[in-house]
Amino acid sequence: xxxxxxxxxxxxxxxxxxxxxxxxxxxxxxxxxxxxxxxxxxxxxxxxxxxxxxxxxxxxxxxxxxxxxxxxxxxxxxxxxxxxxxxxxxxxxxxxxxxxxxxxxxxxxxxxxxxxxxxxxxxxxxxxxxxxxxxxxxxxxxxxxxxxxxxxxxxxxxxxxxxxxxxxxxxxxxxxxxxxxxxxxxxxxxxxxxxxxxxxxxxxxxxxxxxxxxxxxxx
Amino acid sequence: xxxxxxxxxxxxxxxxxxxxxxxxxxxxxxxxxxxxxxxxxxxxxxxxxxxxxxxxxxxxxxxxxxxxxxxxxxxxxxxxxxxxxxxxxxxxxxxxxxxxxxxxxxxxxxxxxxxxxxxxxxxxxxxxxxxxxxxxxxxxxxxxxxxxxxxxxxxxxxxxxxxxxxxxxxxxxxxxxxxxxxxxxxxxxxxxxxxxxxxxxxxxxxxxxxxxxxxxxxx
Numbered sequence: 001x002x003x004x005x006x007x008x009x010x011x012x013x014x015x016x017x018x019x020x021x022x023x024x025x026x027x028x029x030x031x032x033x034x035x036x037x038x039x040x041x042x043x044x045x046x047x048x049x050x051x052x053x054x055x056x057x058x059x060x061x062x063x064x065x066x067x068x069x070x071x072x073x074x075x076x077x078x079x080x081x082x083x084x085x086x087x088x089x090x091x092x093x094x095x096x097x098x099x100x101x102x103x104x105x106x107x108x109x110x111x112x113x114x115x116x117x118x119x120x121x122x123x124x125x126x127x128x129x130x131x132x133x134x135x136x137x138x139x140x141x142x143x144x145x146x147x148x149x150x151x152x153x154x155x156x157x158x159x160x161x162x163x164x165x166x167x168x169x170x171x172x173x174x175x176x177x178x179x180x181x182x183x184x185x186x187x188x189x190x191x192x193x194x195x196x197x198x199x200x201x202x203x204x205x206x207x208x209x210x211x212x213x214x215x216x217x218x219x
Numbered sequence: 220x221x222x223x224x225x226x227x228x229x230x231x232x233x234x235x236x237x238x239x240x241x242x243x244x245x246x247x248x249x250x251x252x253x254x255x256x257x258x259x260x261x262x263x264x265x266x267x268x269x270x271x272x273x274x275x276x277x278x279x280x281x282x283x284x285x286x287x288x289x290x291x292x293x294x295x296x297x298x299x300x301x302x303x304x305x306x307x308x309x310x311x312x313x314x315x316x317x318x319x320x321x322x323x324x325x326x327x328x329x330x331x332x333x334x335x336x337x338x339x340x341x342x343x344x345x346x347x348x349x350x351x352x353x354x355x356x357x358x359x360x361x362x363x364x365x366x367x368x369x370x371x372x373x374x375x376x377x378x379x380x381x382x383x384x385x386x387x388x389x390x391x392x393x394x395x396x397x398x399x400x401x402x403x404x405x406x407x408x409x410x411x412x413x414x415x416x417x418x419x420x421x422x423x424x425x426x427x428x429x430x431x432x433x434x435x436x437x438x
Contacts, residue, residue, distance in 0.1 A: 050364035051319055062308055066322065069314035076307040088295040089281055095288035099321070100270055103285065107326040120350055121340040131339055145269035 003028040006056040009211030013067040022200035097164035101171040105139025147187035169195040222247040225275040228430030232286040241419035316383035324358025366406035388414040
Protein backbone atom coordinates (compact mmCIF):
# COMPACT_ATOMS: atom_id res chain seq x y z
CA UNK A 1 0.00 0.00 0.00
CA UNK A 2 1.19 3.51 -0.76
CA UNK A 3 0.66 6.23 1.84
CA UNK A 4 1.46 9.86 1.28
CA UNK A 5 0.93 12.62 3.84
CA UNK A 6 0.93 16.35 3.33
CA UNK A 7 1.91 17.74 6.71
CA UNK A 8 3.95 20.34 8.50
CA UNK A 9 6.53 19.95 11.23
CA UNK A 10 4.72 22.31 13.59
CA UNK A 11 1.20 20.97 12.98
CA UNK A 12 -0.17 19.02 15.93
CA UNK A 13 -2.73 17.33 13.67
CA UNK A 14 0.20 16.14 11.53
CA UNK A 15 1.91 14.92 14.72
CA UNK A 16 -1.16 12.83 15.57
CA UNK A 17 -1.25 10.93 12.31
CA UNK A 18 2.53 10.54 12.26
CA UNK A 19 2.30 8.75 15.63
CA UNK A 20 -0.61 6.57 14.48
CA UNK A 21 1.20 5.52 11.30
CA UNK A 22 4.37 4.71 13.22
CA UNK A 23 2.55 2.76 15.96
CA UNK A 24 1.04 0.64 13.18
CA UNK A 25 4.37 0.29 11.39
CA UNK A 26 2.96 1.74 8.17
CA UNK A 27 5.58 3.40 5.96
CA UNK A 28 4.65 6.80 4.56
CA UNK A 29 6.13 9.78 2.77
CA UNK A 30 5.51 13.23 4.25
CA UNK A 31 5.52 16.26 1.97
CA UNK A 32 5.82 19.55 3.86
CA UNK A 33 3.23 22.30 3.37
CA UNK A 34 4.44 25.39 5.20
CA UNK A 35 1.26 26.72 6.77
CA UNK A 36 3.13 29.62 8.38
CA UNK A 37 3.96 31.15 4.99
CA UNK A 38 0.60 30.17 3.44
CA UNK A 39 1.50 27.26 1.15
CA UNK A 40 -1.89 25.74 2.01
CA UNK A 41 -3.57 28.47 -0.05
CA UNK A 42 -1.65 27.72 -3.27
CA UNK A 43 -3.94 26.40 -6.03
CA UNK A 44 -1.99 23.14 -6.37
CA UNK A 45 -2.60 22.30 -2.72
CA UNK A 46 -6.19 23.56 -2.64
CA UNK A 47 -6.89 21.03 -5.41
CA UNK A 48 -5.60 18.36 -3.00
CA UNK A 49 -7.30 19.70 0.14
CA UNK A 50 -10.26 22.05 -0.42
CA UNK A 51 -10.27 22.95 3.27
CA UNK A 52 -6.73 24.35 2.82
CA UNK A 53 -5.36 22.76 5.97
CA UNK A 54 -2.92 20.01 6.87
CA UNK A 55 -2.77 17.09 7.11
CA UNK A 56 -4.00 15.41 3.95
CA UNK A 57 -3.65 11.65 3.85
CA UNK A 58 -3.52 9.83 0.51
CA UNK A 59 -3.92 6.06 0.44
CA UNK A 60 -3.51 4.43 -2.97
CA UNK A 61 -4.66 7.67 -4.60
CA UNK A 62 -7.67 8.22 -2.29
CA UNK A 63 -7.55 11.46 -0.28
CA UNK A 64 -8.74 11.82 3.30
CA UNK A 65 -8.88 14.86 5.56
CA UNK A 66 -8.95 15.56 9.28
CA UNK A 67 -6.56 13.80 11.67
CA UNK A 68 -9.24 12.02 13.68
CA UNK A 69 -10.96 10.64 10.56
CA UNK A 70 -7.56 9.53 9.27
CA UNK A 71 -6.65 7.70 12.49
CA UNK A 72 -10.02 5.94 12.54
CA UNK A 73 -9.43 4.90 8.92
CA UNK A 74 -5.99 3.55 9.81
CA UNK A 75 -7.66 1.34 12.41
CA UNK A 76 -9.94 0.04 9.67
CA UNK A 77 -7.25 -0.76 7.12
CA UNK A 78 -4.60 -1.99 9.59
CA UNK A 79 -6.40 -3.19 12.72
CA UNK A 80 -3.23 -4.13 14.64
CA UNK A 81 -2.26 -2.64 16.94
CA UNK A 82 -5.74 -1.22 17.55
CA UNK A 83 -5.81 2.47 18.44
CA UNK A 84 -9.52 2.43 19.34
CA UNK A 85 -10.98 -0.13 21.76
CA UNK A 86 -13.38 -2.83 20.54
CA UNK A 87 -15.93 -2.21 23.28
CA UNK A 88 -18.47 0.47 22.26
CA UNK A 89 -18.42 2.35 25.58
CA UNK A 90 -14.64 2.30 25.72
CA UNK A 91 -14.41 3.43 22.11
CA UNK A 92 -16.75 6.31 22.89
CA UNK A 93 -14.59 7.27 25.87
CA UNK A 94 -11.47 7.23 23.67
CA UNK A 95 -13.21 9.48 21.14
CA UNK A 96 -14.48 11.79 23.91
CA UNK A 97 -10.94 12.27 25.20
CA UNK A 98 -9.60 12.76 21.67
CA UNK A 99 -12.17 15.43 20.84
CA UNK A 100 -11.40 17.49 23.95
CA UNK A 101 -8.26 18.64 22.17
CA UNK A 102 -9.26 18.01 18.53
CA UNK A 103 -12.57 19.88 18.79
CA UNK A 104 -12.09 22.22 21.75
CA UNK A 105 -8.58 23.19 22.79
CA UNK A 106 -6.43 22.83 19.69
CA UNK A 107 -8.61 24.67 17.10
CA UNK A 108 -8.15 27.88 19.08
CA UNK A 109 -4.37 28.05 18.73
CA UNK A 110 -3.71 27.21 15.08
CA UNK A 111 -1.90 29.70 12.81
CA UNK A 112 -5.01 30.95 10.97
CA UNK A 113 -6.60 31.89 14.31
CA UNK A 114 -3.45 33.58 15.60
CA UNK A 115 -3.23 35.58 12.37
CA UNK A 116 -6.88 36.59 12.53
CA UNK A 117 -6.49 37.81 16.13
CA UNK A 118 -3.82 40.20 14.88
CA UNK A 119 -5.94 41.33 11.96
CA UNK A 120 -9.30 41.64 13.75
CA UNK A 121 -8.19 42.99 17.12
CA UNK A 122 -4.69 44.30 16.46
CA UNK A 123 -3.36 41.69 18.90
CA UNK A 124 0.43 41.80 19.23
CA UNK A 125 2.75 38.82 19.59
CA UNK A 126 2.54 38.88 23.38
CA UNK A 127 -1.27 39.00 23.45
CA UNK A 128 -1.47 36.17 20.92
CA UNK A 129 0.90 34.09 23.04
CA UNK A 130 -1.25 34.74 26.11
CA UNK A 131 -4.33 33.66 24.14
CA UNK A 132 -2.54 30.43 23.18
CA UNK A 133 -1.48 29.79 26.76
CA UNK A 134 -5.00 30.36 28.06
CA UNK A 135 -6.60 27.75 25.80
CA UNK A 136 -3.73 25.30 26.04
CA UNK A 137 -3.94 25.42 29.84
CA UNK A 138 -7.73 24.96 29.62
CA UNK A 139 -7.14 21.79 27.60
CA UNK A 140 -4.50 20.47 30.00
CA UNK A 141 -6.75 21.18 32.99
CA UNK A 142 -9.64 19.34 31.33
CA UNK A 143 -7.44 16.29 30.80
CA UNK A 144 -6.13 16.46 34.36
CA UNK A 145 -9.71 16.39 35.68
CA UNK A 146 -10.63 13.48 33.42
CA UNK A 147 -7.53 11.46 34.33
CA UNK A 148 -8.27 12.09 38.02
CA UNK A 149 -11.63 10.34 37.53
CA UNK A 150 -10.05 7.38 35.79
CA UNK A 151 -6.34 6.99 36.35
CA UNK A 152 -4.09 6.01 33.44
CA UNK A 153 -3.25 2.31 33.67
CA UNK A 154 -0.68 3.15 32.46
CA UNK A 155 -2.22 4.72 29.31
CA UNK A 156 -5.56 6.54 29.16
CA UNK A 157 -7.61 3.44 28.37
CA UNK A 158 -5.33 0.67 29.57
CA UNK A 159 -2.17 -1.24 28.81
CA UNK A 160 -1.41 0.07 25.33
CA UNK A 161 -1.26 3.59 23.89
CA UNK A 162 -4.08 4.52 21.55
CA UNK A 163 -6.10 7.36 20.08
CA UNK A 164 -6.70 9.14 23.40
CA UNK A 165 -3.01 9.06 24.31
CA UNK A 166 -2.02 10.41 20.90
CA UNK A 167 -4.40 13.33 21.34
CA UNK A 168 -3.36 14.07 24.94
CA UNK A 169 0.29 13.92 23.87
CA UNK A 170 -0.57 16.42 21.13
CA UNK A 171 -2.04 18.76 23.73
CA UNK A 172 1.27 18.45 25.63
CA UNK A 173 3.09 19.40 22.42
CA UNK A 174 1.10 22.65 22.51
CA UNK A 175 2.46 23.17 26.03
CA UNK A 176 6.00 22.53 24.75
CA UNK A 177 5.58 25.17 22.03
CA UNK A 178 4.42 27.71 24.60
CA UNK A 179 6.85 26.62 27.34
CA UNK A 180 3.99 25.94 29.76
CA UNK A 181 5.19 23.96 32.79
CA UNK A 182 3.15 20.83 33.54
CA UNK A 183 3.54 21.17 37.33
CA UNK A 184 -0.20 21.66 37.83
CA UNK A 185 -1.04 18.69 35.62
CA UNK A 186 0.86 15.72 37.10
CA UNK A 187 -1.39 13.02 35.63
CA UNK A 188 -1.12 14.52 32.16
CA UNK A 189 2.65 14.93 32.58
CA UNK A 190 3.05 11.31 33.63
CA UNK A 191 0.98 10.06 30.70
CA UNK A 192 2.95 12.21 28.27
CA UNK A 193 6.26 10.94 29.71
CA UNK A 194 5.14 7.37 29.09
CA UNK A 195 4.06 8.28 25.55
CA UNK A 196 7.25 10.13 24.63
CA UNK A 197 9.34 7.20 25.89
CA UNK A 198 7.92 5.29 22.90
CA UNK A 199 9.86 5.83 19.64
CA UNK A 200 6.67 6.33 17.56
CA UNK A 201 5.75 9.32 19.76
CA UNK A 202 9.24 10.66 20.32
CA UNK A 203 10.25 10.65 16.65
CA UNK A 204 6.93 12.29 15.67
CA UNK A 205 7.35 15.30 17.98
CA UNK A 206 7.55 18.57 16.05
CA UNK A 207 10.97 19.33 17.54
CA UNK A 208 12.29 16.11 15.97
CA UNK A 209 11.25 17.05 12.42
CA UNK A 210 13.59 18.32 9.73
CA UNK A 211 11.49 21.45 9.30
CA UNK A 212 12.01 22.43 12.93
CA UNK A 213 15.77 21.97 12.67
CA UNK A 214 15.89 24.06 9.50
CA UNK A 215 13.67 26.76 11.04
CA UNK A 216 15.80 26.83 14.21
CA UNK A 217 19.03 27.12 12.22
CA UNK A 218 17.65 30.20 10.45
CA UNK A 219 17.02 32.08 13.70
CA UNK B 220 -33.00 1.98 27.51
CA UNK B 221 -32.86 5.28 29.37
CA UNK B 222 -31.23 8.26 27.68
CA UNK B 223 -30.67 11.59 29.35
CA UNK B 224 -29.04 14.58 27.70
CA UNK B 225 -27.72 17.74 29.31
CA UNK B 226 -27.92 20.32 26.55
CA UNK B 227 -28.79 23.90 25.74
CA UNK B 228 -31.17 25.32 23.19
CA UNK B 229 -28.49 27.45 21.55
CA UNK B 230 -25.73 24.81 21.53
CA UNK B 231 -24.99 23.48 18.06
CA UNK B 232 -23.36 20.39 19.56
CA UNK B 233 -26.65 19.75 21.39
CA UNK B 234 -28.50 20.25 18.09
CA UNK B 235 -26.36 17.55 16.48
CA UNK B 236 -27.14 14.86 19.01
CA UNK B 237 -30.80 15.87 19.16
CA UNK B 238 -31.04 15.21 15.40
CA UNK B 239 -29.19 11.91 15.68
CA UNK B 240 -31.44 10.68 18.49
CA UNK B 241 -34.57 11.67 16.61
CA UNK B 242 -33.43 10.11 13.31
CA UNK B 243 -32.96 6.87 15.22
CA UNK B 244 -36.27 7.24 17.01
CA UNK B 245 -34.63 7.03 20.44
CA UNK B 246 -36.58 8.78 23.18
CA UNK B 247 -34.57 11.03 25.50
CA UNK B 248 -34.96 13.66 28.16
CA UNK B 249 -33.07 16.91 27.76
CA UNK B 250 -32.09 18.91 30.83
CA UNK B 251 -31.08 22.48 30.04
CA UNK B 252 -27.69 23.83 31.18
CA UNK B 253 -27.60 27.54 30.42
CA UNK B 254 -24.04 28.02 29.14
CA UNK B 255 -24.64 31.74 28.59
CA UNK B 256 -25.06 32.38 32.31
CA UNK B 257 -22.38 29.84 33.31
CA UNK B 258 -24.40 26.91 34.66
CA UNK B 259 -21.76 24.59 33.19
CA UNK B 260 -19.33 25.78 35.88
CA UNK B 261 -21.56 24.86 38.82
CA UNK B 262 -20.08 22.02 40.92
CA UNK B 263 -23.08 19.77 40.39
CA UNK B 264 -22.63 19.88 36.63
CA UNK B 265 -18.82 19.72 36.74
CA UNK B 266 -19.24 16.40 38.56
CA UNK B 267 -21.28 15.24 35.55
CA UNK B 268 -19.03 16.75 32.87
CA UNK B 269 -15.45 17.57 33.94
CA UNK B 270 -14.91 19.48 30.68
CA UNK B 271 -17.72 21.85 31.75
CA UNK B 272 -19.39 21.90 28.35
CA UNK B 273 -22.60 20.62 26.80
CA UNK B 274 -23.79 18.18 25.72
CA UNK B 275 -23.44 15.30 28.14
CA UNK B 276 -25.14 12.06 27.13
CA UNK B 277 -26.10 9.52 29.76
CA UNK B 278 -27.10 6.03 28.68
CA UNK B 279 -28.28 3.72 31.47
CA UNK B 280 -26.14 5.69 33.92
CA UNK B 281 -23.01 5.75 31.73
CA UNK B 282 -21.82 9.27 30.78
CA UNK B 283 -20.37 10.22 27.42
CA UNK B 284 -19.02 13.51 26.18
CA UNK B 285 -18.48 15.24 22.83
CA UNK B 286 -21.20 15.27 20.18
CA UNK B 287 -19.24 13.33 17.58
CA UNK B 288 -18.32 10.55 20.03
CA UNK B 289 -21.96 10.42 21.13
CA UNK B 290 -23.29 10.10 17.56
CA UNK B 291 -20.78 7.34 16.79
CA UNK B 292 -21.92 5.56 19.95
CA UNK B 293 -25.56 5.88 18.92
CA UNK B 294 -24.66 4.11 15.67
CA UNK B 295 -23.16 1.31 17.77
CA UNK B 296 -26.12 0.81 20.09
CA UNK B 297 -28.87 1.44 17.52
CA UNK B 298 -27.45 0.66 14.07
CA UNK B 299 -30.63 1.54 12.14
CA UNK B 300 -30.84 3.91 10.44
CA UNK B 301 -27.06 4.08 10.10
CA UNK B 302 -25.60 7.58 10.38
CA UNK B 303 -22.14 6.47 9.30
CA UNK B 304 -21.56 4.40 6.15
CA UNK B 305 -20.37 0.80 6.35
CA UNK B 306 -17.62 1.23 3.77
CA UNK B 307 -14.36 2.37 5.40
CA UNK B 308 -13.51 5.04 2.79
CA UNK B 309 -17.05 6.41 2.88
CA UNK B 310 -17.06 6.39 6.67
CA UNK B 311 -13.78 8.32 6.64
CA UNK B 312 -15.29 10.84 4.22
CA UNK B 313 -18.32 11.30 6.50
CA UNK B 314 -16.03 11.89 9.47
CA UNK B 315 -13.85 14.29 7.45
CA UNK B 316 -16.89 16.40 6.59
CA UNK B 317 -18.16 16.25 10.17
CA UNK B 318 -14.85 17.41 11.61
CA UNK B 319 -14.64 20.46 9.33
CA UNK B 320 -17.25 22.06 11.54
CA UNK B 321 -16.75 20.06 14.75
CA UNK B 322 -12.99 20.59 14.88
CA UNK B 323 -12.41 23.71 12.78
CA UNK B 324 -15.27 26.16 12.29
CA UNK B 325 -17.58 25.69 15.26
CA UNK B 326 -15.03 25.74 18.15
CA UNK B 327 -14.18 29.33 17.26
CA UNK B 328 -17.64 30.76 17.84
CA UNK B 329 -18.79 29.15 21.11
CA UNK B 330 -19.70 31.33 24.13
CA UNK B 331 -16.46 30.74 26.07
CA UNK B 332 -14.45 31.99 23.09
CA UNK B 333 -16.67 35.02 22.54
CA UNK B 334 -16.35 35.90 26.21
CA UNK B 335 -12.59 35.52 26.17
CA UNK B 336 -12.29 37.81 23.13
CA UNK B 337 -13.99 40.51 25.18
CA UNK B 338 -11.77 39.87 28.19
CA UNK B 339 -8.44 39.46 26.38
CA UNK B 340 -8.79 42.08 23.64
CA UNK B 341 -11.61 44.30 24.86
CA UNK B 342 -13.64 43.21 21.84
CA UNK B 343 -17.11 44.78 21.77
CA UNK B 344 -20.33 43.08 20.67
CA UNK B 345 -19.89 44.20 17.06
CA UNK B 346 -16.29 42.95 16.82
CA UNK B 347 -17.28 39.62 18.36
CA UNK B 348 -20.13 39.29 15.86
CA UNK B 349 -17.71 40.00 12.99
CA UNK B 350 -15.35 37.34 14.39
CA UNK B 351 -18.24 34.85 14.43
CA UNK B 352 -19.25 35.75 10.88
CA UNK B 353 -15.69 35.37 9.61
CA UNK B 354 -15.29 31.80 10.90
CA UNK B 355 -18.84 30.76 10.10
CA UNK B 356 -18.36 31.91 6.51
CA UNK B 357 -15.01 30.08 6.35
CA UNK B 358 -16.84 26.89 7.37
CA UNK B 359 -19.63 27.41 4.85
CA UNK B 360 -17.10 28.11 2.09
CA UNK B 361 -15.18 24.95 2.94
CA UNK B 362 -18.37 22.89 2.65
CA UNK B 363 -19.32 24.58 -0.61
CA UNK B 364 -15.93 23.62 -2.11
CA UNK B 365 -16.25 20.05 -0.86
CA UNK B 366 -19.82 19.66 -2.15
CA UNK B 367 -18.70 21.06 -5.52
CA UNK B 368 -16.24 18.15 -5.78
CA UNK B 369 -18.88 15.59 -4.91
CA UNK B 370 -22.43 16.76 -5.36
CA UNK B 371 -25.06 15.83 -2.75
CA UNK B 372 -27.17 12.94 -4.04
CA UNK B 373 -29.31 14.25 -2.47
CA UNK B 374 -27.49 14.13 0.90
CA UNK B 375 -23.74 14.47 1.40
CA UNK B 376 -23.01 10.77 1.11
CA UNK B 377 -26.05 9.51 -0.74
CA UNK B 378 -29.73 8.74 -0.40
CA UNK B 379 -30.16 9.12 3.35
CA UNK B 380 -29.11 11.85 5.78
CA UNK B 381 -26.27 10.95 8.12
CA UNK B 382 -23.47 12.28 10.27
CA UNK B 383 -22.08 14.63 7.60
CA UNK B 384 -25.48 16.18 6.93
CA UNK B 385 -26.11 16.69 10.64
CA UNK B 386 -22.82 18.54 10.96
CA UNK B 387 -23.30 20.64 7.81
CA UNK B 388 -26.82 21.52 8.99
CA UNK B 389 -25.27 22.61 12.30
CA UNK B 390 -22.91 24.91 10.43
CA UNK B 391 -25.98 26.41 8.73
CA UNK B 392 -27.53 26.94 12.18
CA UNK B 393 -24.47 29.12 12.94
CA UNK B 394 -25.37 31.12 9.83
CA UNK B 395 -28.95 31.46 11.06
CA UNK B 396 -27.77 32.82 14.42
CA UNK B 397 -25.63 35.42 12.68
CA UNK B 398 -28.12 36.16 9.86
CA UNK B 399 -25.57 35.24 7.20
CA UNK B 400 -27.22 34.83 3.78
CA UNK B 401 -26.41 31.56 2.02
CA UNK B 402 -26.43 33.13 -1.47
CA UNK B 403 -22.75 32.36 -2.00
CA UNK B 404 -23.18 28.77 -0.85
CA UNK B 405 -25.92 27.28 -3.03
CA UNK B 406 -24.90 23.65 -2.58
CA UNK B 407 -24.81 24.03 1.20
CA UNK B 408 -28.14 25.88 1.14
CA UNK B 409 -29.77 23.14 -0.95
CA UNK B 410 -28.46 20.43 1.36
CA UNK B 411 -29.67 22.31 4.43
CA UNK B 412 -33.12 22.81 2.88
CA UNK B 413 -33.40 19.07 2.34
CA UNK B 414 -32.28 18.42 5.91
CA UNK B 415 -34.62 20.93 7.53
CA UNK B 416 -37.55 19.47 5.57
CA UNK B 417 -37.10 16.38 7.77
CA UNK B 418 -38.90 16.57 11.15
CA UNK B 419 -35.88 15.24 13.09
CA UNK B 420 -33.81 18.20 11.83
CA UNK B 421 -36.54 20.81 11.90
CA UNK B 422 -37.69 20.08 15.44
CA UNK B 423 -34.07 20.03 16.69
CA UNK B 424 -33.24 23.53 15.41
CA UNK B 425 -32.34 25.91 18.24
CA UNK B 426 -35.16 28.26 17.25
CA UNK B 427 -37.64 25.42 17.86
CA UNK B 428 -36.53 24.81 21.47
CA UNK B 429 -38.40 25.98 24.53
CA UNK B 430 -35.34 27.85 25.76
CA UNK B 431 -35.25 30.00 22.63
CA UNK B 432 -38.92 30.87 22.95
CA UNK B 433 -38.45 31.81 26.58
CA UNK B 434 -35.32 33.86 25.82
CA UNK B 435 -37.08 35.63 22.92
CA UNK B 436 -40.08 36.46 25.10
CA UNK B 437 -37.77 38.13 27.60
CA UNK B 438 -36.31 40.53 25.01
